[in-house]
Amino acid sequence: MVQARIDFLEKGHFEPLANAVIATAQRFSGKQPLVLDVGAGTGYYLNALQEQVSVSAAVALDISKYALRRSARLLPDALCLVCDVWRPLPVAGESVDLLLNIFAPRNVPEFARVCRDEGVALVVTPLPHHLREIAEPAGLLDIRPGKDIEVAASMADFFDVVDNVRVEFTMALSPVDVSNVATMGPAGHHNLPGDVDPLPHSADTTAAFSVQVFRRRPRTRD
Template sequence: MSRGRSDEKATQQVSFPPVALGALRCPHCLSPFTQPGRSLKCETGHSFDLARQGYVNLLGSGVGDTKEMVAARFDFLAAGHYAPLARLVAHEAARDLRRDGLVVDAGTGTGYYLGAVLARAHASTGLGMDTSTAALRRAARAHPAIGAVVWDLWRPWPLQDQSADVIMNIFAPRNLAESHRVLRPEGTLLVVTPDSTHLAELRDHLEMLNVDADKLTRLDSSLQSQFSLTGRHDCEIELTLTPQDVHRIVHMGPNAYHVPPTALDAIQSSLTVTAAFVVSVYRREA
C-alpha cells in the first residue's frame, strides 16, 4: 500500500502542467508535444525525458549558473530580501493574465519571481526557461503550476506562436524577436533591470560590476518598433546585510567571477545598502 502511494507521488512530481505542455513545440520539427508517462514526445517521434525534479531538457546540454551560484541565490531570495520586488512583479504580471493563461519567465533562475506571480494568479500556469539545470531543479518545484525547460534564450524558443499572455525578463538576456512572436496580441512584456544606484553602498567596499546609467534609454530604443511602454515603476529596498548575506549576493550572479575572496573576507560586520530596481511594462504591438 505504502509503495503504491510512493509510486503515485513520484509520477505526480514529474507531471508537466497541461497549459505549459500545450504551448511547447519540438525544437527539432516544431510539432506539438504529448506526455506519455515520464517523457515529452512529438508526433514525429522526438522524445525528451522529464527529470525526477520535474524539468525537461530540450537543449541537450546544461550550462549557465553553477550549482554554487544557484544555491547562493536561492538562500538569499528565500530570506525575503527582494520580497517587495517579487510583490511588485506579481502585481504587474497577474493583472494581465487571463484565466488559464500562460506566463513565460525567460531566464527564470530558481523560479522565485515566477512562483510569486502564480501564487497571486491562481488559475494561471508558468513556463520557466533557463540554461542552468541546477537552477531549474529549483524552479520546477517553486510552484505546482510551473513547467521548467532547459533552453538557450538566444535560440528560437520552443514555444508556439502567440501562446503567452505575459513574458517576464528579470535580469536575463532579452530575445525581443522571440518575445514578440510568442506573446499574444497586446500581451505584456515585463522587464526588470537594476537601477544605476543598485547596491551602491556595497560597491564602496567591493569591486562589483557597475550598472549602465543609460540602460533604460537603450532598452526603450531596442523595443520601440515592436512594443510600447505602458508603465514604469521604481522599487527601492533598504537592506541590512550580514557578512553571509554579502557573500550570497555577490555569488548569486556574475559578480562571483569578479570579486576576490579576500575582499569578501574583509567584511566582518553588517552593512546597510539599498537595492534599487526598475520594473518596465510593455505592450506587444502588431
C-alpha cells in the first residue's frame, strides 16, 4: 500500500493538487511558518511545500512507520514521528502556524490546541466524483456528498472558514497507475492482489478535491 502510493505520486499525477496546496499556503500562512503535517504519509505534500516555501520548522506525523520511513528520507530537515492522530499530538500548544491535513483523520480539539491564534489549518478531502471512472471496478470507498460541509461543521468550535478551493483535473492513467490507485488508499486494505484483475487497462480519470482553509479563532484570555 505504501509502495503503491510512492509509485503513483512519483509519476506526478497529483502534482496539480500539490501546487494548489502550495499556492493556498503561500496566501494564508505568512512568512517562515512552523508547519505540522498531520497524516503526512510518505511526505509528498510537505516536501513539495518545503521546496517552494521557506519554513521555520516542519513536523510530519503519521500512524504508519513504513510511510514515515519514506518521509524521513524525503524530509531530512523535518521531524518525523509515528503518531495516532486520535491521541494527544506530540507538539507544544499554540506553536503551529500552518497545519496540513490531507486525506487524513481530524482530531479537531488537538488541532485547536497546537495552532497559534490566527494560525491556519489547511484540510484537503476528495469530492464525490473523484476517480469516478475507475471507482466501481477498483472497489474504492464511496465519498459522501457534502463532505466539505461536514468538515467545516467539525471545525466550527475553534476555527473560522477562510476559503474553500475546488481543484479538478484529468489524469491519464496507465494500467500500473490504475492498479496503484486501487491499492494505495483506504480501499487498499480490502483489495487482495486478485481484485485488480477487472480494472481497466488505461483510463482518463477525474481528480477532484476540496482544499479548505480554516483560521484559528483567538482564544479568550482570563
